[in-house]
Amino acid sequence: MPGRTLHIDWTRCDARGSCIELLPELLRRDNWGYPLARTGSEFAVPAHLDDAAEDAVNLCPVLALRFTAPVRG
């Protein structure tokens, strides 16, 4: 199963940081506390982290995270 892609909407994100706690393998804090993935605001979620990503989407207090289309390529 190909992993899904997660998108961080930085215009909504309030840097609360709960997604960084849930996905430490994929996200780190930038200097202002905002989540940053290796590929910026959109990143592929490996299958074994899918549950954690799902939690991150559901627990973001400001709905700044969503799954987009499955990873291209």
Add this chain to the structure above:
Amino acid sequence: MSEALWALGRGTGVVALVLMTITVVLGILTRSGRPAFGMPRFAVTLVHRNSALIGTVFILIHIVSLLFDPYAQLNLIDYFVPFVGAYRPFWLGLGAVAFDLIIAIVVTSLLRRSIGQRAFRVVHWATYAMWPIALFHAIGTGTDASSGLFILLALACFSAVAGSVIWRLSTHFQLRGATRLDRRIDPSRIAPAPEVKEIQ
């Protein structure tokens, strides 16, 4: 039997008050973006959500058990429409108002994704009205209100929420920008910044 129903109705009401108090305090903590009580941030949000849902279940039991109570003689309509009942209409009416607000808050929270963040937030603000109304309902209707223990509990709940609200209004409430990070940064712990690539 009716004694048992009455006890169940009162007991679940008291538990619901405590759960909703925890929910409000954790909701304010979630808003601050801080970890708390040894829990990481996501756990604060998770417990906020779960105590709200469990509290709602307790309120449903509270309501259903008192529906069958022969003493209070409540009708279904008393639960939704305030101030029309025969039994302590004012205090019970406060309960109905709080219940209506809880329905709105819980439903919009569960549908957050489809109704959007703005509508969710506007309705969520109603909690600041709902909680004090529910507290007054508990103090005014409750036959427990004369018991010292309940007064103590109500006071504890009130202090917890009032304290959180005052803190919410203080300037240091929310961690913003660089203040989110530790002041003292150990240079050996700074990871190299990930390279940021434009999408597309």
